Amino acid sequence: MSRAATDPTSYDAVDVIRTKRDGGRLSGDQIRWVISAYTAGDVAEEQMSALAMAVLLRGMDRAEIADWTQAMIASGERMNFSSLTRADGTRRLTADKHSTGGVGDKITLPLAPLVASFGVPVPQLSGRGLGHTGGTLDKLESIPGWRAQLSNQEILNQLDTVGAVICAAGASLAPADKKLYALRDVTGTVESIPLIASSIMSKKIAEGTDALVLDVKVGSGAFMKTHDDAEELARTMVALGTDAGVRTTALLTEMSTPLGMTAGNAMEVEESLEVLAGGGPDDVVDLTVALAAEMLAGAGITGVDPAEHLRGGQAMDSWRQMISAQGGDPDAPLPQPRHQHTVTAPASGVLSRLDAYAVGVAAWRLGAGRSRKEDPVQAAAGVRIHAKPGDTVTAGQPLLTLCTDQEHRIPRAEEALTEAVSVEPEGTQLPAPTLIHRRITAEDL
Numbered sequence: 452m453s454r455a456a457t458d459p460t461s462y463d464a465v466d467v468i469r470t471k472r473d474g475g476r477l478s479g480d481q482i483r484w485v486i487s488a489y490t491a492g493d494v495a496e497e498q499m500s501a502l503a504m505a506v507l508l509r510g511m512d513r514a515e516i517a518d519w520t521q522a523m524i525a526s527g528e529r530m531n532f533s534s535l536t537r538a539d540g541t542r543r544l545t546a547d548k549h550s551t552g553g554v555g556d557k558i559t560l561p562l563a564p565l566v567a568s569f570g571v572p573v574p575q576l577s578g579r580g581l582g583h584t585g586g587t588l589d590k591l592e593s594i595p596g597w598r599a600q601l602s603n604q605e606i607l608n609q610l611d612t613v614g615a616v617i618c619a620a621g622a623s624l625a626p627a628d629k630k631l632y633a634l635r636d637v638t639g640t641v642e643s644i645p646l647i648a649s650s651i652m653s654k655k656i657a658e659g660t661d662a663l664v665l666d667v668k669v670g671s672g673a674f675m676k677t678h679d680d681a682e683e684l685a686r687t688m689v690a691l692g693t694d695a696g697v698r699t700t701a702l703l704t705e706m707s708t709p710l711g712m713t714a715g716n717a718m719e720v721e722e723s724l725e726v727l728a729g730g731g732p733d734d735v736v737d738l739t740v741a742l743a744a745e746m747l748a749g750a751g752i753t754g755v756d757p758a759e760h761l762r763g764g765q766a767m768d769s770w771r772q773m774i775s776a777q778g779g780d781p782d783a784p785l786p787q788p789r790h791q792h793t794v795t796a797p798a799s800g801v802l803s804r805l806d807a808y809a810v811g812v813a814a815w816r817l818g819a820g821r822s823r824k825e826d827p828v829q830a831a832a833g834v835r836i837h838a839k840p841g842d843t844v845t846a847g848q849p850l851l852t853l854c855t856d857q858e859h860r861i862p863r864a865e866e867a868l869t870e871a872v873s874v875e876p877e878g879t880q881l882p883a884p885t886l887i888h889r890r891i892t893a894e895d896l
C-alpha cells in the first residue's frame with residue numbers, strides 16, 4: 452500500500468466525495484485512503500454516508516469495485532485454511548456458499564453438512580437477519596445450547612474433524628464492511644450493486660475459502676427485483692472472486708415466493724431436518740442439491756449425486772456432528788409458539804401468487820426478525836405455508852399459519868399479507884415456475 456493510502460492527511464474526504472458526486476472515478480489510492488481512514492474514525496460517518504450515496508447514484512467501474520473490495524479486506528485479518536490436509540499430505544480445498552438473502556431461505560442449514568459429508572470442509576461464516584430476510588445464525592440459535600461464536604482455532608479444528616462449521620464472522624473480518632454496512636442500512640444506501648458486491652465479496656475473500664458459489668436471488672423478496680440487476684450483481688461478484696483467486700460461480704434463483712413451507716427460525720430448522728432426512732419440499736431439496744454440486748465441483752469433486760447423501764443419511768450424520776460440536780443438542784425439542792392464527796384462502800381456484808416480501812414482513816412482525824441489530828428474535832415465531840403457487844385451493848381453507856409468542860403482533864402481521872395472495876379461476880394454466888434461472892461462471896464475464 453502506498454504511503455498516501457495510509458496517511459490520514461494525504462487526501463481530503465470532501466474532495467473524494469465531490470469527485471464521485473460529479474461522476475468521476477476514484478483512484479486506487481483515494482479508495483484505500485478513504486476506507487482505511489473511515490475504519491480508523493478519521494473520516495466522519497456523515498462524510499462516508501455522503502460518499503456511499505454518491506456511489507449509489509454514480510456507480511463504480513470494475514477497477515474501482517476491485518480496489519474498494521481489497522481495501523475492505525485489508526481493514527482486518529484474513530483467515531487461512533491451507534493447513535487442512537489429507538492423510539497423504541495433499542490440501543483439502545474448502546467450499547462456501549453465500550446467498551444474497553431471501554424469505555424462507557434455510558438452504559445453508561442442510562447444504563453445509565451435505566457438502567461436508569463428501570469430505571469437503573465448509574467454513575460458513577454467517578450473519579444475523581435484518582429486516583424481512585432471515586439470518587442463518589438466528590435459525591440455528593433456536594437449537595438449545597448451540598453456540599454461534601467460535602475462535603479461529605475452534606473453526607479450524609471443527610473443519611478438520613467434522614468438516615462443516617456455521618458460525619458468526621468474527622469482528623476482525625473486514626471491519627470496514629461492518630461499519631459501512633451498518634451506516635448504509637440507516638442511510639438508504641444498501642441497494643447499490645458496487646456496494647453490495649464489495650461488501651459480500653470482501654467478507655468471503657477474507658474468510659479464505661477456495662471455492663464459492665453465490666446464490667443471487669431475484670424477485671419481490673430479494674434485494675434485486677429485476678433479472679438485469681441480479682445478473683449484473685452476479686457478474687460483478689464472480690469477477691471479484693475470480694480476480695482474487697477464488698473459484699467462484701453464481702446461480703440466479705427465484706425469490707418471488709418463499710422457499711419451502713416455512714419462514715421463521717425454529718420452523719426453518721425443522722424443515723431443514725426433513726430435507727436432511729431425505730424428504731422436505733421439492734424447491735428446498737432441488738436448490739440444496741444444485742448448490743452442493745457447484746460447491747463440490749469448485750473443490751474438485753465431480754461425478755457424484757449430492758441427493759444420495761440426503762437419502763442415505765450421511766448428510767444427517769454430518770449435521771448431528773456439526774450441531775453437537777457447537778454445544779447444541781440435535782435431539783432437543785425445538786421451541787413452539789404460544790399463539791397461532793390461521794389465514795384462509797380468499798377464493799377457490801389456483802393459487803397464482805404468494806408474495807415473498809409480504810410473507811417475510813409478516814414473519815418479521817410476528818417476532819422472527821429484528822428492526823435493530825441489538826433486538827432479540829423469537830425462535831418460534833414465523834409463518835407456516837400450507838399452499839404454494841400452482842396448488843388448487845378452496846375458499847376458506849387454511850393458507851398460512853401465523854405463529855408468535857406475543858398475540859398482539861398478529862394483526863400487524865396479517866395486515867402485511869393483505870395483498871400477498873392471488874387466486875385465479877380453477878383450470879387456469881400458469882407458467883411452470885423456474886427455480887434456477889441461470890448459472891454464471893468466470894467464462895461468462
Ligand code: URA
Nearest residue numbers: 551632646647650651
Ligand atoms: N449482504 C451483505 O453482506 N452486504 C450487503 O451489502 C448486502 C447484503
